[in-house]
Amino acid sequence: xxxxxxxxxxxxxxxxxxxxVATYGDVADLSRAPSPRLVGQVLNHDGHDVPWHRVLRxxxxxxxxxxxxxxxxxxxxxxLSNDGKINLHTYRWEDAAKAKSxxxxxxxx
DNA sequence: ATGCTGACCATGT
DNA sequence: CACATGGCCAGCA
Numbered sequence: 065x066x067x068x069x070x071x072x073x074x075x076x077x078x079x080x081x082x083x084x085v086a087t088y089g090d091v092a093d094l095s096r097a098p099s100p101r102l103v104g105q106v107l108n109h110d111g112h113d114v115p116w117h118r119v120l121r122x123x124x125x126x127x128x129x130x131x132x133x134x135x136x137x138x139x140x141x142x143x144l145s146n147d148g149k150i151n152l153h154t155y156r157w158e159d160a161a162k163a164k165s166x167x168x169x170x171x172x173x
Numbered sequence: 174a175t176g177c178t179g180a181c182c183a184t185g186t
Numbered sequence: 187c188a189c190a191t192g193g194c195c196a197g198c199a
């Protein structure tokens with residue numbers, strides 16, 4: 065069922081620690097989602113139970129409609145934005161980038 | 174099936 | 187920064 069995907073995505077989003085943010089692409093990758101778009105669609109439809117506000121776009125900005133709420137919630141967690149843009153270099157969820165880079169094929173090459 | 178939309182991403186001009 | 191192009195995938199009329 066596709067519900068697996070929803071579960072995976074929501075699970076990953078829940079995993080994002082406070083004071084940190086992740087991009088849709090990261091969540092998509094960690095959740096095995098076929099594409100970052102799916103993350104957005106799932107959150108829009110069924111993301112009320114997860115800290116969706118910790119998910120930003122790849123360039124550190126948030127979607128227009130939720131921007132206000134997102135910025136407010138993030139600010140409350142210590143994630144400050146500059147002109148509506150978050151400094152990914154500072155606040156990006158390290159574990160996400162790690163998991164991506166942690167792909168360590170032992171005996172190949 | 175086709176066409177459009179959407180909380181996306183990257184690159185180029 | 188704005189805009190255009192191409193790729194991505196699911197849901198709906």
